[in-house]
Amino acid sequence: MSYARYLLCIKEGRILGKDEQADHIDNNRLNDDIDNLQILSPKENTLKNRKTAAMVTLVCPRCGDSFTKKRKDTHLVKGGNPSCCSRSCGSKPISSNIK
Secondary structure (H helix, E strand, C coil), rough: CCCHHHHHHHHHCCCCCCCEEECCCCCCCCCCCCCEEEEHHHHHHHHHHHHHHCCCEECCCCCCCCEEEHHHHCCHCCCCCCCCCCCCHCCCCCCCCCC
């Protein structure tokens, strides 16, 4: 039994069923604060993970701005370098004044 699941069992005063999963609201599995835990069905948990896991926050190597992008649309999927924040930025020379 995971520690998060154990904490929810204590909070609820019962053993969670097989159709109940302990979910970290902020998606940080190291944050086992009871206020960060919720009980979800496997279907609800899958839907939540699909929505949140698809996006990543990157820093543009050219201008230094932060931006979000679908993970599948980045070179991170194959272990490469992050892309630029936009096509126009990607065509510019690398700035020496990155923020």
